[in-house]
Each structure stands twice: as C-alpha cells, then as structure tokens.
Amino acid sequence: MVVLTTLPTLGGSCLWIVTSLLLLAAPATLAAARTAGPPACGKPQQLNRIxxxxxxxxxxxxxxxxxxxNGTHHCAGSLLTSHWVLTAAHCFKGNLNKPAQFSVLLGAxxxxxxxxxxxxxxxxxxQPHPKYSWKEGARADIALVRLEHAIQFSERVLPICLPDSSxxxxxxxxxxxxxxxxxHDGVPLRHPQTLQKLKVPIIDSSVCSRxxxxxxxxxxxxxxxxCAGYLEGExxxxxxDSGGPLMCQVTGTWLLAGVISWGEGCAERNRPGVYISLAAHRSWVQRIVQGVQLRGHSQASRPARRGGRALRLRRPRRAAAGGGN
Incomplete structure (x- = not known):
C-alpha cells in the first residue's frame, strides 16, 4: 500500500504490474514462513553459582x-528441540509418574x-534411559522430558547441538x-538467582577412575x-545443578557433551564432577527425539572465543543424586 501511494506519477499499467508483483510475493512469503525450520543449534544470539x-x-x-x-527450582536441563529437554534421570526419582508436579522454565x-x-x-x-537403575552414581543417568506443547524460539530460547561421531x-x-x-554445600544461590557459569577442563578417564x-x-x-573439573577442588x-549441561565448543558451535550427574561433596579435593557422556547415548536420543541437531568437526566455521574468568560451579553430590536433586 505504501508503495502505491508514494508513486502517484506511475501510469495505470505500472500500478497494475506493482500490484501483481505484491500479490504474487505474498503467498511465497507466507509459504516460507510456514516451512521455516528450527534455529541453528548451539549458536547464542547474545544481547549485549555453581x-x-x-x-x-x-x-x-x-x-x-x-x-x-511444585514451583521451585529442582534441576537444570538442556533444550534439544521445541518439544524436548534433556536432563538427569535421578531428578525424577520417586516422581516419574507425577509429571503434573513439574514444569520447565525457559529463557530465564x-x-x-x-x-x-x-x-x-x-x-x-x-522418558528415562532404559538402562538407568535408579541408584546413586549409576550409569545412564539421563532422561528426556517431553513438553506439554511446543515452545517459541527467541534469542533467549534456543536449542543446543549434540556431538556427532567426529x-x-x-x-x-x-x-x-x-x-x-x-x-557452597548447603548455601543456596542468592536472589535474584543469576545463572552461574564455570569453565571446567576434561579430566583423563583413567585418572578419574583411580x-x-x-x-x-x-x-x-x-x-x-x-569427568571434568579441578583436582584441587574449590x-x-x-x-x-543436576541435569544441567557440560558444554564444549567445536568449530564455533556449542555441543552438549555431558549431563551433570553426580560427585562426592561439592568442590572437594580429588573429587571432580562426574557427567554422563552424550556420545555414549547419542543413538538413544536420536531414536526418540525427532529433529535433534548434531554437529562436529565437519563444520567449516571458525571457533569463537569466550572470555571471562573461570569461577566455580556447583555439582550435585552423590548423596543428593538419590534425593532427586
């Protein structure tokens, strides 16, 4: 409409052409909007305790x-698609058949x-992993959470990628x-409860096993x-923090490498955090979650740098795993 009113000198034939082009373009635009896929995973669109x-x-x-x-923060999780969240299975111990007690808060x-x-x-x-035994520190401590309805993606709500085989x-x-x-152990995050972050190095599996x-x-x-973290503790x-992501950046994209599972105490010496590896359970997730995105070294994009000093995060204690947190 604006185009037509700002071009009063156009002849009738020109007006007809412009109108026709606009009418032809409208269905194409609507069709593109309807067929638009989900946003790229692992790519924050940034605005400006562990x-x-x-x-x-x-x-x-x-x-x-x-x-x-019941309205209170219980565990963390990672958004995979508009319908699915991945977390730790132990977060639902004793409450697996009581989904009405739970909700998921996104973009906060x-x-x-x-x-x-x-x-x-x-x-x-x-949907907990079928091999999870509901014992503290057990293998396959992951679960998929199906949301009641699809969420709306935004700059604050985006999916993370799973690592591919590369x-x-x-x-x-x-x-x-x-x-x-x-x-700290027994000290909750103070109001306004700002999301905490911590850089943690991967620990050699043989060292962690010992x-x-x-x-x-x-x-x-x-x-x-x-395992990931610091042998000196702190x-x-x-x-x-249970169920939250261990995130690693590969060729500029953030991948969900692991899920916070258990540990002995919080930030104790020689007791690093233990995570369930997504590489070990990738095929299970793919069977259930339609549309989950995988990324790896096949990407050609350049790694982005993340600044900031490394502070400490909080891990769920082994004892806490049995308590669902």
Whole structure:
C-alpha cells in the first residue's frame, strides 16, 4: 500500500504490474514462513553459582532451562528441540509418574526475575534411559522430558547441538557448565538467582577412575561417564545443578557433551564432577527425539572465543543424586 501511494506519477499499467508483483510475493512469503525450520543449534544470539562460578550474561546460554518441582527450582536441563529437554534421570526419582508436579522454565537468566520473555511449560511425560537403575552414581543417568506443547524460539530460547561421531574430547579440553545450584554445600544461590557459569577442563578417564576407585575390583566410573573439573577442588557443580549441561565448543558451535550427574561433596579435593557422556547415548536420543541437531568437526566455521574468568560451579553430590536433586 505504501508503495502505491508514494508513486502517484506511475501510469495505470505500472500500478497494475506493482500490484501483481505484491500479490504474487505474498503467498511465497507466507509459504516460507510456514516451512521455516528450527534455529541453528548451539549458536547464542547474545544481547549485549555453581561453586566458584561467575554470573553469566543474559542469553549467553539460551538452551539452559530450570526444571521446577511444585514451583521451585529442582534441576537444570538442556533444550534439544521445541518439544524436548534433556536432563538427569535421578531428578525424577520417586516422581516419574507425577509429571503434573513439574514444569520447565525457559529463557530465564535470573530465576528471581524471569522476565516477560521467559516461558514456563508443563511436562507431558518423562522418558528415562532404559538402562538407568535408579541408584546413586549409576550409569545412564539421563532422561528426556517431553513438553506439554511446543515452545517459541527467541534469542533467549534456543536449542543446543549434540556431538556427532567426529567429536572426541581429549583431556584438558576446556568446556563449560552452567546452573542455578548451591554456591557452597548447603548455601543456596542468592536472589535474584543469576545463572552461574564455570569453565571446567576434561579430566583423563583413567585418572578419574583411580580417584573414584572403590576397591575390590569395583570402579565407580563407567564407560558412559566422563569427568571434568579441578583436582584441587574449590570449583565445581553442586546441589541443584543436576541435569544441567557440560558444554564444549567445536568449530564455533556449542555441543552438549555431558549431563551433570553426580560427585562426592561439592568442590572437594580429588573429587571432580562426574557427567554422563552424550556420545555414549547419542543413538538413544536420536531414536526418540525427532529433529535433534548434531554437529562436529565437519563444520567449516571458525571457533569463537569466550572470555571471562573461570569461577566455580556447583555439582550435585552423590548423596543428593538419590534425593532427586
């Protein structure tokens, strides 16, 4: 309409051509909108505690969600698609058949001030990994959460990628964790409960196995677990961070390398955080979640740099795993 009113000198034939082009373009535009796919995974569209961690910035980790139980933060999780969230299975111990008690809060940087652009969605059902035994520190401690309805993507709500088969994390690879868990053992994150982040290096699996060796030929670290953190302690995930992501950047894209699962205490010496590896369970996730995106070294994009000092995160304690947090 504006085009027509600002061109009064055009003849009738020209007006007819312009009108025809506009009418032809409208259906194409609508069709493009209807067929637009989901946003690219692992790519924050940034606006502008974990133990020893630091505040994240708004929309820095748009796939990190708060899983709430009876209206209170319970665990963290990662958004995979508009319908699915991935978290730790132990978060639902004893409550697997009570989805009405839970909801998922997305797009909230500060839990105490989620803002009008956050979204809270109910849970339709929870699908724990079939090999999870509901024992503390057990293998396959992951679960898929089906949302009651599709969420709306925005700069604050975006999916994360899963690693494809080309991704192999070597020891000392720097990854990140994020969550709203306790800042010290027994000390909750203070209002306004700003999402905390912490850089954590991958720990060699043989080193971690020795640290958590139980004796009598029994090791606590199974083949689907990986460890990350600091042997000196002081920085770690803690109670309330369970189910949150271990995120590693590969060729400029953030990948969900692991899920915060368990540990002994919070930020204790020689007791690093233990995570369930997504590489070990990728095929299971793909079978259930339609449209989950995978990325790896096949991408040609250039890695982005992330600044900021490494502070401490909080990890769920082993004992906490049995308590669902």
């Amino acid at each position: 133990v020893g961690g630091e505040d994240s910035t708004d929309a820095e980790w748009p796939w990190v969600v708060s899983i709430r139980k 940087w500060q839990l105490g001030n989620p803002g009008p652009r956050s979204q809270e969605v109910g849970i339709a059902w929870v 991704v192999h994390l070597s020891p000392d690879t720097n990854c990140w964790i994020a969550g709203w868990g306790s800042i 640290l958590y060796w139980r004796g009598a030929g029994q090791g606590a670290i199974t083949e689907d677990m990986l 920085r770690d995930a803690c109670l309330g």
